[in-house]
Amino acid sequence: MTIEETEQEITEEFELFDDWMGKYEHLIDMGKSLAMIDEKYKTDDKIIKGCQSRVWMHSEWKDGKIIYTADSDAIITKGMVALMIRVLSNHTPDEIINAKLEFVEKIGLTQHLSPTRSNGLVSMIKQMKLDALAYKVQS
Amino acid sequence: MSDSKIIASEILPIQKIRADFPILSRKINGKTLIYFDNGATSQKPQVVIDAIDTYYKNQNANIHRGVHTLSQKITMAYENARTTIQKHLNAEHAHEIIFTKGTTDSINLVASSFGKKFISSGDEIIISAMEHHSNILPWQQLCEEKGAILKVVPINDEGELVMEEYKKLLNEKTRMVAITHISNVLGTINPVKEIIELAHAKNIPVLVDGAQAVPHTLANMQELDCDFYCFSAHKLFGPTGVGILYGKEKWLNAIPPYQVGGGTIKTVSFDKTEYADLPLKFEAGTPHIEGGIGLAAAINYVNEIGLDNIAAYEHELLAYATEALIKIEGLKIIGTAKNKASVISFIVEGLHPFDIGTILDQLGIAVRTGHHCTQPLMQCYNIQGTVRASFAFYNTKAEIDEFLKGLERAIKMLK
Numbered sequence: 001m002t003i004e005e006t007e008q009e010i011t012e013e014f015e016l017f018d019d020w021m022g023k024y025e026h027l028i029d030m031g032k033s034l035a036m037i038d039e040k041y042k043t044d045d046k047i048i049k050g051c052q053s054r055v056w057m058h059s060e061w062k063d064g065k066i067i068y069t070a071d072s073d074a075i076i077t078k079g080m081v082a083l084m085i086r087v088l089s090n091h092t093p094d095e096i097i098n099a100k101l102e103f104v105e106k107i108g109l110t111q112h113l114s115p116t117r118s119n120g121l122v123s124m125i126k127q128m129k130l131d132a133l134a135y136k137v138q139s
Numbered sequence: 140m141s142d143s144k145i146i147a148s149e150i151l152p153i154q155k156i157r158a159d160f161p162i163l164s165r166k167i168n169g170k171t172l173i174y175f176d177n178g179a180t181s182q183k184p185q186v187v188i189d190a191i192d193t194y195y196k197n198q199n200a201n202i203h204r205g206v207h208t209l210s211q212k213i214t215m216a217y218e219n220a221r222t223t224i225q226k227h228l229n230a231e232h233a234h235e236i237i238f239t240k241g242t243t244d245s246i247n248l249v250a251s252s253f254g255k256k257f258i259s260s261g262d263e264i265i266i267s268a269m270e271h272h273s274n275i276l277p278w279q280q281l282c283e284e285k286g287a288i289l290k291v292v293p294i295n296d297e298g299e300l301v302m303e304e305y306k307k308l309l310n311e312k313t314r315m316v317a318i319t320h321i322s323n324v325l326g327t328i329n330p331v332k333e334i335i336e337l338a339h340a341k342n343i344p345v346l347v348d349g350a351q352a353v354p355h356t357l358a359n360m361q362e363l364d365c366d367f368y369c370f371s372a373h374k375l376f377g378p379t380g381v382g383i384l385y386g387k388e389k390w391l392n393a394i395p396p397y398q399v400g401g402g403t404i405k406t407v408s409f410d411k412t413e414y415a416d417l418p419l420k421f422e423a424g425t426p427h428i429e430g431g432i433g434l435a436a437a438i439n440y441v442n443e444i445g446l447d448n449i450a451a452y453e454h455e456l457l458a459y460a461t462e463a464l465i466k467i468e469g470l471k472i473i474g475t476a477k478n479k480a481s482v483i484s485f486i487v488e489g490l491h492p493f494d495i496g497t498i499l500d501q502l503g504i505a506v507r508t509g510h511h512c513t514q515p516l517m518q519c520y521n522i523q524g525t526v527r528a529s530f531a532f533y534n535t536k537a538e539i540d541e542f543l544k545g546l547e548r549a550i551k552m553l554k
């Protein structure tokens with residue numbers, strides 16, 4: 001699936017819920033099902049700044065694509081992390097760098113999440129793209 | 140206590156009071172706002188908003204400068220505001236009331252000016268484990284600059300200062316004690332009078348951080364006999380960007396100016412400057428004029444209701460909420476001091492405060508989550524943060540009921 005296709009899929013998923021409760025419950029479920037980051041990567045230098053809750057993220061290079069794993073101590077944040085990983089993980093650096101990620105607005109995440117959280121989301125996306133850029137330069 | 144319980148909610152005309160605060164009727168996420176973040180900042184009554192509005196519409200001019208009518212009138216209004224604050228605090232002189240930007244600014248002023256004159260290498264400064272960063276960092280920085288040592292009064296499990304340890308820390312090297320009146324996280328009301336007496340017995344001055352105290356209790360400068368007292372207008376139903384430093388005349392005369400510039404001088408030449416008398420010595424530049432006037436309006440408003448009534452009513456809210464919260468499974472209240480203001484911090488086992496705050500926000504309920512600018516205190520409890528509900532006199536038991544319902548719902552969703 002391309003990044004756009006996954007975005008479309010997520011947008012449709014969230015459209016099933018017409019109230020915030022459902023959306024958050026879905027987000028929480030996504031957080032709960034997020035594959036855990038390897039404990040050895042949950043170090044201070046992997047913490048993403050800008051989140052009030054803590055987010056750890058690790059990226060790996062595999063066959064020309066980047067695999068992200070992550071964790072958070074807050075479940076809603078973890079849900080957001082899961083969404084981002086679902087969209088961006090397992091793509092090439094160029095695809096990741098160029099992703100517009102318009103689904104965030106479409107599903108009302110930016111609107112419904114408090115500014116500190118959105119900032120965390122923004123920092124998280126930035127970090128994912130920075131990692132992609134780093135791999136691109138290396139390869 | 141049971142007497143004041145019955146009286147408090149009957150004495151305060153809550154619905155009328157709520158109507159004085161325009162923001163309380165607005166909707167958040169489609170729900171009527173329930174504002175339980177009063178510890179961060181309080182809402183403003185119409186009289187304060189009007190005072191600011193009137194200032195810009197009718198009174199705007201610079202103070203202490205012009206001969207023209209507007210300037211003279213507003214200078215008088217500003218100085219009247221100072222007198223209102225002096226009376227409210229029962230300070231001996233109006234010139235002991237210094238307008239600052241807020242609590243943080245007031246503490247920085249004292250740390251800087253007092254520090255320049257009185258702190259040197261090897262001296263000790265005492266703070267406590269429950270201080271806000273604003274009452275830690277200025278002292279920590281001063282200590283680093285001067286080679287002085289920061290000493291910390293520990294707290295017990297309930298979140299009360301361990302007075303025996305405090306007594307042991309006071310010695311001939313101690314130059315300053317800087318302690319919060321009420322903790323912004325734990326709600327603990329510290330025995331400041333006793334703290335001051337103990338320090339004074341050894342000729343040590345005391346600064347009290349009154350940021351969380353002034354909205355809930357009367358702070359009486361002459362009775363407390365404190366040397367410095369700091370607070371912010373915005374937590375006392377007044378405007379943001381303005382605060383107060385009360386300082387005893389003898390100390391304010393003894394320490395050098397903090398910032399210098401227009402307004403702080405008698406005469407200036409390139410060789411020498413003679414500084415103005417108090418309070419202008421500490422008020423460089425054009426001040427937050429409408430802020431000072433707005434603060435006086437807020438104080439008059441609060442005094443009409445009566446801080447005693449406010450304290451009794453808030454105590455009732457605190458008891459009501461505490462009783463219900465402790466029944467929630469897995470919930471732990473952080474800060475269970477005997478003497479407590481209407482601030483409740485708590486954690487729920489297995490849940491992140493941030494998640495709880497997010498769900499409550501969806502329900503129109505504003506609480507604070509996180510470390511509350513008290514990271515060392517969080518380390519004492521070995522936690523990342525708490526959820527904090529802090530009540531003001533315009534809050535109600537019905538709102539607490541809604542909050543409890545919201546909390547149960549959040550817990551169910553998040554578990």
Ligand SMILES: Cc1ncc(COP(=O)(O)O)c(C=O)c1O
Pocket residue numbers: 178179241242243244271273274319321322323348350351371512
């Ligand atoms: C105990 C305490 N001290 C100091 C401050 C700082 O106040 P301000 O940000 O208004 O300077 C606060 C505000 O949160 C506080 O609660």
